[in-house]
Amino acid sequence: MMKTYKILLTTFLILMSISQFVFSQGIDTLATWELTGINVTTPPWGLSPLPAQNVSTSLTTSGWIRGMGVLFTAAGIATTGSPAGNAWGGNGWDAFTASGSNNLDSAIDRGDFVYITFIIASGARVNFTSIPNYNIRRSSAGPVAGQWQYRVGETGSFINLGSPVTWGMVTTGLGNLQAAIDLSSITALRNLSGGTSVTFRLVNLGATASSGTWYFNQLISGRDITFLGEVSLGLPFVSTRPVVQVSSNTAITGGEVHFEGNSAVTNRGVAFSTNSNPTVADSITSNGIGLGPFTSMLRNLNSGVPYFIRAYATNTLGTSYGPQILFTIRNGIFLDSINSCLGDTSSVTISHPTLTGVANASLRMTYNPDSLTYVGFNSLNPAFSGMTISGGNG
Structure with a gap:
């Protein structure tokens, strides 16, 4: 029986939206x-x-x-x-x-x-x-x-x-x-x-x-x-940030308002839907006002379902949107965060009922830190570069 688990840590990308003008x-x-x-x-x-x-x-x-x-x-x-x-x-x-x-x-x-x-x-x-x-x-x-x-x-x-x-x-x-x-x-x-x-x-x-x-x-x-x-x-200039962290039913994304137009931004956030080009009439987050970056948590998502997201910003003239991003929540176990600062060590424990007594399991990671400590499962033999790995029968 082979189980695969992924941790996704993705860098922010800034994508300028197509501006709209009145x-x-x-x-x-x-x-x-x-x-x-x-x-x-x-x-x-x-x-x-x-x-x-x-x-x-x-x-x-x-x-x-x-x-x-x-x-x-x-x-x-x-x-x-x-x-x-x-x-x-x-x-x-x-x-x-x-x-x-x-x-x-x-x-x-x-x-x-x-x-x-x-x-x-x-x-x-x-x-x-x-x-x-x-x-x-x-x-x-x-x-x-x-x-x-x-x-x-x-x-x-x-x-x-x-x-x-x-x-x-x-x-x-x-x-x-x-x-x-x-x-x-x-x-x-x-x-x-x-x-x-x-x-x-x-x-x-x-x-x-x-x-x-x-x-x-x-x-x-x-x-x-x-x-x-x-x-x-002009309506605001807003960009969409891609998904940077995924759990089993949530996604963290966001955006940035680069220009408010000639009217102050009174609401900003992310619109998301299973249909293309979501708007503020669909599911949204609300993440403040004005210029600058913001972070949005998308909740109650379903694994395996494709979602379309794009940031939005609203002023008195209307709403503009950033570029659209498509993503899918993957099946499996997802870690919300792995935090380490100034040499301190953070630990994460992965547990799952179906792993009890399993002779073979595997873990794949996409990662960005200079070092990371992993405590393995029975017979788990990961091979990562740039990481500190400790494992065994724990």
């Missing part, structure tokens, strides 16, 4: 710039990149950057001149070619543009919805129009946002108020996930001299440059 019902400010009072003399013409005063936690940006042709003549010579205050831009927009200064391709080739790149933060989803009203200041020899463009990703072609915008004829500090730019219908600028980069570029056209200036100008009220959007109100 976008906010309002419009969020993604980034803003205030041009009033900015320093345009140190360095000359102001910083490039020009950092934002306010940036949503859903993305990052280094700010507005001048193209390589700005502040240089068509011949590549640095321009001269004094910048206007309460504005950001430059001169040197004279992309003169055989096609003329209004040619978009020649302006791009020479670098007569300004641009900004956003990178969506890890765990976030963003919809770009609009660029509100902004103000452009120009001199009489400066660009007369500009083409807005965008690109999603680090490579590929830029796509025009409508037709070129005519800047207007006002050349004083009052500037020319521009209409808002609607981005909400552009599919490529919606549901952008963590790590995605989005670049907006504004190519200037029609300057008649390298001394001609162009600026983003201050508004009479409100932020001078703004990007608006919708930021995901």
